[in-house]
Amino acid sequence: MKDKLNSLKEQALGEIAAAGGLAELNDIRVKFLGKKGELTAILRGMGTLTAEERPLIGQIANEVREAIEQAINQKMSELKENERQEKLNKETIDVTLPGRPFMIGKRHPLTTVLDEIKEIFLGLGFEIAEGPEVELDYYNFEALNFPADHPARDMQDSFYISPGVLLRTHTSPVQPRVMEKKAPHIPVKVIAPGKVYRRDDDATHSPMFHQVEGFVIDKEISFSDLKGILLTVVRQMFGADRQIRLRPSFFPFTEPSAEVDVSCMSCNGSGCRVCSHTGWLEILGSGMIHPNVLKMSGYDPEQVTGFAFGLGIERIAMLKYGIDDLRLLFDNDKRFLAQF
Amino acid sequence: MRVSYKWLKEYVDIPVSPEELAERMTMTGVAVENIEYMGKNLNKIVTARIETISPHPNADKLVVCQINTGSENLQVVTGAPNVREGQVVLLALVGATLPDMKITRAKLRGVESFGMLCSAQELGLDPENFPPEQRNGILEFPGDTPLGVDVKELLGLDDVILELELTPNRADCLSMVGVAREVSAVLGTALKLPEINVTETEESIDGKVSININEPELCGRYVGRLIRNVKIGPSPNWMQQRLQAAGVRPISNMVDVTNYVMLELGQPLHAFDYGKLKDQTIIVRRAEEGEKLYSLDNVERTLTSDMLVITDPAGPAAIAGVMGGLESEITDSTTSVLLEAAYFKPASIHRTSKNLNLRSESSMRFEKGIDINGCLNAANRACQLIQEMGAGEIVSGFVDNHPSPSGNTVIRLRPDRIKLIVGVEVPGDRIKEIMLNLGFNVKEDGGDFLVEVPTRRGDISLEIDLIEEVARLYGYNNIPITLPEGASTEGRKTEVQAAVDRILDLMTECGLNEIITLSFMNPRNFDMLNLPMDDSRRVAVTVENPLSEEQRVLRTTVLPGLLDILARNSARKNKDLAMFEVGRVFVPVIGEKLPKEILTLGAVVSGKTPGNWQVRSYEMDFYYLKGILESLFRALNISGYSFVPEKGNHAFHPGRAASVRLNNEDIAVIGEIHPSVTENYKLNERVYAMEVNLEKVINACKGLKRIEPLPKYPSMERDMAIVVQRDVHAGEIIDDIKKNGGKLLKRVELFDIYEGEQIEKGYKSLAFALQFQAADRTLTDEEVTDAYEKIRNALSQTHNAQLRA
Structure with a gap:
């Protein structure tokens, strides 16, 4: 019986090794180990054995069963692995073929620049205000301390809608509008982005363009604070190693007033075509809010002070992306827009 | 204002170079825009006398001159019409440079010439500044003019011109003496004004x-x-x-x-x-x-x-x-x-x-x-x-x-106010020095200064004007850099601003490029859009002084801008276009000075989606654009809107346009642009467009308040295919299904539409997937069948719908 078992084992192992598929292997399992299988058939003859032989043969039979089972399992994982490999091989694709095309839309570069500026100021605790594009002369000029006969109030430079109503020429009218609402509340930290309009149309001027106005009103706000905010903003916008330079200038609604230059990002200040070989790029106008402006909109200039600044978005977009013709920004050519 | 450096030095001591002066002036408020070096292209040109003139042996129009430069005698051939013996002229020597030429030794028709006699043009000067007879010939100078004198010295071209770019407040710098005063204040050097006395x-x-x-x-x-x-x-x-x-x-x-x-x-x-x-x-x-x-x-x-x-x-x-x-x-x-x-x-x-x-x-x-x-x-x-x-x-x-003479203004200047505005403590002595350098008289009064401002500085009437003078002359770049102290503020977008941001995100994610167009338009667009004469969009804000007819009115609709840009792109062979714009339209309000400015979203698609070996491209049609709008509503958590066929909007195809209604208001219009309109805009392909009133949309967007719990019990799906007359709107059927589906009906999806051989002519089959679910139990078959039958009966009554076999 022992011999029978051993030869059964040999036979089974041989067939297992030769099995070519999972189904065949399953047949082998049934053939040898199933209820009607060969091993069972042999074990049926156990009754003929002596009491001494029985445990011995039983042990051998178990060993044979285990050996066959193990061999089947091993073979099974081998076969599974082979099958998977085969499947994977069959599934090979040409990964160099182009992928499925999706349509991707882009924000307009001016919007992207505006977004970036908004984020910077939100981080500095500014809120975002808006104002009408068709504006009263009062907010556009008078409340900003423009004298009645100031040249900017000419029909020459502004689009008029009716007497006393025009397309705002800057985002500054949002200043008095916000102040009127907030006075005498402090602190006020606001930016006001938007479209503005001037009667100019050539290679470097568009009759409509975009500005961001910003202003801060509080107790003891000084020119040095203006410098600090501007430096922070410029560095976030153009890089941590940028410098700023302030030049005295004139705006009716700020005093002292300053033009702000940033060290040229193209040449790092050594002078190049972009900065007309000066090393500096003019990017914004700013100053301390004129006491008359504070007064007209409800603040006491002896109690509070403030600063204001305004920057042109087109200029910043042009600098940032190396756009040399302003008109490209309003041309809206798909090939241009798709690049951003 | 053109300022001669030489002339300026007559009135003020300038111990620095023109370049440094320009820099210092620019940084203190009087910007030097350009530095022009006069005569920089004129070298080796001197006065000389024509001693003798003899005819040229080989040329009628040329003569040969013997010329005395004071240090040598040279032979020069010239063709100048006004040349005479004894004349003092300007001779460009061999090696000389002029704006447009270099002088070399030359042979003119066989006769050697060692230089050139100069005309105004050749020197780059304006001939009109010289006597008429010299305008077409060489320049001539009085007989007693010393010989060998350089042209720059002779004509005052050894000078540098500073071109000032003055801000409107600095009218005082429209004169040499005014500029000299400014320079004196900037450099702190002495003024030397002309003494005036009349005999x-x-x-x-x-x-x-x-x-x-x-x-x-x-x-x-x-x-x-x-x-x-x-x-x-x-x-x-x-x-x-x-x-x-x-x-x-x-x-x-x-x-x-x-x-x-x-x-x-x-x-x-x-x-x-x-x-x-x-x-x-x-x-x-x-x-x-x-x-x-x-x-x-x-x-x-x-x-x-x-x-x-x-x-x-x-x-x-x-x-x-x-x-x-x-x-x-x-x-x-x-x-x-x-x-x-x-x-x-x-x-x-x-x-x-x-x-x-x-x-x-x-x-x-x-x-x-x-x-x-x-x-x-x-x-x-x-x-x-x-x-x-x-x-x-x-x-x-x-x-x-002089009917009402006025004197100088006296202004109180408080040092602590300077500190407050400028952010740095400027010492009293320095303040006083700055005022005195400007030529302002100063008296001390308590801790303050009383500053007497002369009438020539019409820009200074308030203390803040004097503070600006102190700040600029102290130097903006010497002022420290600080950050505002005081109560902190919270920077955040308003709900509307955040919603607009989300809309920009969604539109770009849907594959549309954002464009920005001018707010102006030509009123002709109203005709191009087929708008009837009484269409409210024809009532526009008119610009009194437009730059051109193209910019005569403010837009009341964003469609013309979008169609223009579409046409421009397609003229450039840019195909398959999908674009949108978010901007304001302007609606006049009777009795108000200012129009209502309505934030509006406009979008257009035309052409096909991208396709390749992997996926077929397909036309971006009405449903493509509608899908985008529906996605937008979903992104903003807006529901309860309906699309109503719109036949009255003449810019659109009468059979392919819809108004979108929400809470009994029109919030958008969407459709295929009318073929005659596309023709007006020179567009060859079908165009689908929508215009959305973002104010109303954002107003309706409440934001998510509380989540709905996830279902605990399984849902059951049933399909329902019905046959209805062809002109029945799917939307009405869906509404009826929802209305009659009861609480158990969770979702309706139209997954197939069929018209053709299998169906009677004039009819169509619609196939819906219905999903039923209860929050508190697993539904039984009977419950679902009841709900299903209720829907079916309702549809058969309202639309005479038959279940499709």
Whole structure:
């Protein structure tokens, strides 16, 4: 019986090794180990054995069963692995073929620049205000301390809608509008982005363009604070190693007033075509809010002070992306827009 | 303003180079825009005398000159028509450079030539500044001119011009002395102003000149001086050179003096031919409506009553502050001159010069404001120069009509206020020094300063103006950098701003490029859009002074901008376009000064989606765009809207347009653009567009308040295919299904539409996937069947719908 078992084992192992598929292997399992299988058939003859032989043969039979089972399992994982490999091989694709095309839309570069500026100021605790594009002369000029006969109030430079109503020429009218609402509340930290309009149309001027106005009103706000905010903003916008330079200038609604230059990002200040070989790029106008402006909109200039600044978005977009013709920004050519 | 560095140095010590001066001035508020090095292209050009001239052996039009440069004799061949023996001319030596050429040793028709005799053009000079006979030939100089003198020295071209870009408040820098004062304040160096004293004749002006100001509002002061025995001739070289450096053409001694003093002191002057003034009387009055005058430029000007004129009893002699009249002009035969130094109101001069479209150096200065207390001084300075030049004799005394004289302003300047505004403590001594350097008198008062500001600085009337002076001269870049202290603030977007951001995100994620177009449009677009005459969109805000008809009105719809851009792209062969814009449209409101500005989203698609070997491209059609709009609503958590067929919007295809309704309001329109409209915009392909009122949309977007719990029990799906008449709208069926599905119906999805052989003609089959679910139990078959049957019955009643076999 022992011999029978051993030869059964040999036979089974041989067939297992030769099995070519999972189904065949399953047949082998049934053939040898199933209820009607060969091993069972042999074990049926156990009754003929002596009491001494029985445990011995039983042990051998178990060993044979285990050996066959193990061999089947091993073979099974081998076969599974082979099958998977085969499947994977069959599934090979040409990964160099182009992928499925999706349509991707882009924000307009001016919007992207505006977004970036908004984020910077939100981080500095500014809120975002808006104002009408068709504006009263009062907010556009008078409340900003423009004298009645100031040249900017000419029909020459502004689009008029009716007497006393025009397309705002800057985002500054949002200043008095916000102040009127907030006075005498402090602190006020606001930016006001938007479209503005001037009667100019050539290679470097568009009759409509975009500005961001910003202003801060509080107790003891000084020119040095203006410098600090501007430096922070410029560095976030153009890089941590940028410098700023302030030049005295004139705006009716700020005093002292300053033009702000940033060290040229193209040449790092050594002078190049972009900065007309000066090393500096003019990017914004700013100053301390004129006491008359504070007064007209409800603040006491002896109690509070403030600063204001305004920057042109087109200029910043042009600098940032190396756009040399302003008109490209309003041309809206798909090939241009798709690049951003 | 062109400032000659050489001339400027006469009035103020400048121990620095022109470049450094320019930098220092720019950084303190008077910007130097450009530095021009005069004569920088002129080298090795000297005065020389033509000793002899002989004919050229081989050329009729050329001559051979023997020339003396003072140090050598040279042979030069020339073709100049005005060449003469004994002439002193400018010789460009071998090796010389001129703006457009280099001089080398040459053989002209076989004769050697060692240089070139120069004309004005060759030197890069304006021939009009030289006598007529020299304009087409070589320049000629007086016989006693030393030989061998460099052209730059001779013509004053050894100079540097600083071009100032003045801000409107700095009218005081429209004169050499004004700039000198600024330089003195910036560098802290000494001023050297010209001493003015007039040598007068015995004749007195009393009774010889009468000046009446009828409009003291417009003419604050009028000073007159009388000059006799006038000898008109050229002005001296030094004066001509300075005028030219400043960009003013020399004319004659009398005119040149008025221009010179204007440049020097900033006070425009006018010289009248005294003999031509009727009754020796000047009347300053408003012009009569339609009154006419020939101005100096020989143009007949028609005047209006808001223009100020200088007249004699016979009529106008000059347009005040703008330009003189031809009739009283100085001529070669003038013997007596009445010199005017006046102050005119800036706004009046500005208006007059604008209305006449006539700008002059004089009007430009009056317009910006001159020093009313400088009139007499300037008149005296001109008299002094005339007398010194021997161009005339000065009658004793002057007429000064100055109705309401005003003195200097005194302003209190508080050092602690400087500290507050500027953010740095400027020492009292420094403040005082800055004021004194500006020429302002200072008195200390308590801890403050009382600063006396002269009238020449019309821009300074408040303490803040003085603080600015301190800040700029202290140096903006010496002010420290700090950050605002005080209560912190929270920076955040408003709900509307955040929603607009989300919309921009969604639209770009859906594959549309954002565009930005002008808010203006041509009213012709209303016709191009097929809008009926009574369409409300035709009521637009009109621009009174547009740059062109293209920009006549403000848009009431974003469609024209989008269609224009589409057309532009397609003309450039950019195909398959999907674009959107978020911007305001402007709707006039009756009784309001300002229109309503409505934030609007517009979008267009035309062409196909991208496709390749992997996926077929398909047309971006109505449902493509509708899907985007529905995604937008989903992104904003907006529900309860419906798409209603829209036949009344003539810009759209009548069978392919819908109004989108929400809470009984139209919030959007979407559809295929009407083929005649696409034709109007020169678009060849079908275009689908939508225009969405974002104000209403954002208003409806409530945001997510609380989440709905996830279902605990399984859902059951049933399909329902029905056959209905072809013209029944799927939307109505879906509404009916929802209405009749009860609480258990969770979702309805239309997954198939079929028309064709299997279906009777005029009918269509719609197949819906219905999902049923309860929150508290697993549904039984019977429950679902009941709900299903209820829907089916309802549909069969309302739409005569048959279940499809």
